[in-house]
Amino acid sequence: MIPYVREIDVEYGRCDQVSPLIRRVTADNPGPFTFKGTGTYIVGQGEVAVIDPGPDDPAHLEAILAATAGERITHIVITHHHSDHSPLAGPLKARTGATIYGCAVASHAEDDADGEVKMEAGHDLGFRPDVSLCGGGSVAGPGWTLEAVPTPGHTSNHLCFAFPEENACFSGDHIMGWSTTVITPPDGDLSDYLESLEAIRARSFDVLWPTHGPPIRDVDAFIRAYAAHRQERLDQILTALAAGPARIRELVPRLYADVDPRLHPAAARSMLAGMLHLVRQGRLAADAAPEPDTTYRLAG
Template sequence: MIPYVREIDIEYGRCDQVSPLIRRVTADNPGPFTFKGTGTYIVGRGEVAVIDPGPDDPAHLEAILAATAGERITHIVITHHHSDHSPLAGPLKARTGAVIYGCAVAAHADDDDEGVKMEAGHDLSFQPDISLCGGGSVSGPGWTLEAIPTPGHTSNHLCFAFPEESACFSGDHIMGWSTTVITPPDGDLSDYLESLEAIRARNFDVLWPTHGPPIRDVDAFIRAYAAHRQERLDQILTALAAGPARIRELVPRLYADVDSRLHPAAARSMLAGILHLVRQGRLAADSAPGPDSTYRLAG
């Protein structure tokens, strides 16, 4: 069982001091993929970094600027290119002159080609001023952010270590309120599992996801997160032991406990799991692996 943490006290537009060096302003964009909304983090004092400014929402832009009145925003830091994380970076830069840091997304086929629409969507125009795809650090007075490449949820996802508080801003890589959606072709479960272990090995005291409250029992939470993924893989293998099937036939059975609004995303996540198992040689397909293929146990 994943020890979810879902209790959070927010008021849209309000700036909350959540740790000695971290403030959070939450955008008014709640939904099945964003929980209560995008939590934009402000790190430091005086000269500050803004992490995941969020959707292109003028009210949220003004809330961030109000929260940093009398200060200078020098860095805009993006975990990944989804439209609930990065679009406000451009307008915030225009108002402050801050530099945008992140990792540009490589070209991928549209994830919506099977009628699946991720509620958050993609910000395919996102381009950082300075690339951190291979890692690297940015800093200001009293704070440092180290980019940790964590592909999986997206190919360009970055987490950011914050050593001053033994913390990590985990974006959508690890969230306390829900599991992370992985949608091929940009999302990749094999990459995700490797990235998950990379974060666990850092022994952070706290994770600050972009959506929802912090995760403080970090090691146990990540272990449970990984165990849940393995359980889903085992369920696929067990289901296909009864005979070949397509993803659309498996989702209602294996995700019966999940909100039906999330079943299209679950189908994409299942595809990610199946592609992982095909790479491992444990499953085979009747054609090139894809959403409409019929899958069976290999061998």
Template sequence: MRSLCRSEGPVIRAETTRAAAAQVSPLTRRALAPNPGPFTFTGTCSYIVGSGDVAIIDPGPDDPRHIEALLAAIGGERLRYVLVTHTHRDHSPAARLLKEATGATIAGCAPYAPCDSASVGGPNLDAVHDLAYAPDIVLKDGDALPVGDISLLALATPGHTANHLCFALAEEQALFTGDHVMAWATTVIAPPDGSMRDYLTSVERLRRRDDHIYWPAHGEPVRDPPRFLRALIHHRRAREAAILQRLEAGDETIAEIVAHIYEGVDKRLHPAAAMTALAHLEDLIARELVDCAGQPFLQARFRLRLV
């Protein structure tokens, strides 16, 4: 099952290669899972943080090859924590396998909470989540975990999913961003679990921080976070403006909107683009700029609110 964690946008040049864990900073190693695809780019990046006593962030999918690579990379070290940013199946399933192999503590986001309104986001939304994820410690915003001589701080960043966390490493002014911010493409927001309003609020929160580098769960790092976040917000507002323009032109359905504003984008990504369009429309309805007959969902009809 493919995760809904990938974008509708253009792919940026991939430098990440699948090999043994690579040292990418004095305190951080990166191992790439063998799960490339249109929604995972070159694969899930798992990060080994620390030395001697270590944590692994976003352990990745249930794939014996990746588990073996991670265990080999930490040979002779003590795995204290397996940290999970969110419960999409390309991120969390390996956590329980690493716990079984090492006795490590699973910590991070809360388990996925299914929404009663399955029709809002379409069928099979639950299937992209790891329903077997069972953390030993659920971290809340501001919780810190000591790992040897370092500490990792949890930041609540809902939007991509309701349970999404990022993890800050103050010793390197680094932020492990999961699927919240990525350099290769924009993040899919899939209602009802995802929320565009929550997502943009979380992005604005990151703008108030002084991180020097972001390590995302897919693709290469973001090396100029302030500039990148400005561009990301501009992109989201441009998509919003394009949706409003299509409604003004007479489009009433998400299918019509996606066909126009995502023309030329890989059609395999159109379902994810439809979810993000729905998230934008939910936000526009809340701001009283758009109307919908009944509850907003993928097959609903939308129109500009008359002033």
């Protein structure tokens, strides 16, 4: 079982000092993909970095500026291009002159078709950082350093940011205490995700600061449980296909029988990520390119 952590005291627009060098201001955008809202982090003192400014919300912009009154925002740092993370970067830059850092996505997957249950927030199609950190790199200010750690999986351009001064990591949507992370092909990739999980676990951080929800302090155990959950889902697919070839639309009602049928389209997208991973591993074979209507069977 994943040891979820969901307790967090949120007052929208309030600036909370959550560690000696980290403050958080939460945007008023709670929902099924954002939990209590986007937690925008302010790192440092005097000359500061803002991580994931969030949705294009004028009230949240003013809250960030109020929280940094008398200081200078020099860096705007983005974990990925979803609409609850990056859109406010432009307006915040216009007000402060700060430089935007992140990784532009190479291409944008289409949003879910009308009528389907969406699995994640929409894409910020216009996101383009001033400085690319796709291959890693560090930014710094007085008393603080942020190291970009490429963590593709949730999206192809996802970055976590190590914060060595507190042996912490800003984990964006890569690892969240309140929920598992959505992986939706084609931009999401389970094979990449599992490798990225291990990359973060290997760093032995003391604490993770997700963009949504409270911090994760038992980091190693949490990441191990996160990875075990993904493996359990893969094992379910393999067990189901041991009974014979099947398509995703046939498997979802069986493997997600306890889930509201309205969520089955979302479950199918998640299962597709698992199928792609298992085909790459050589554990499954498919009668065509892996897609929702492809027939899958055990390999060998």
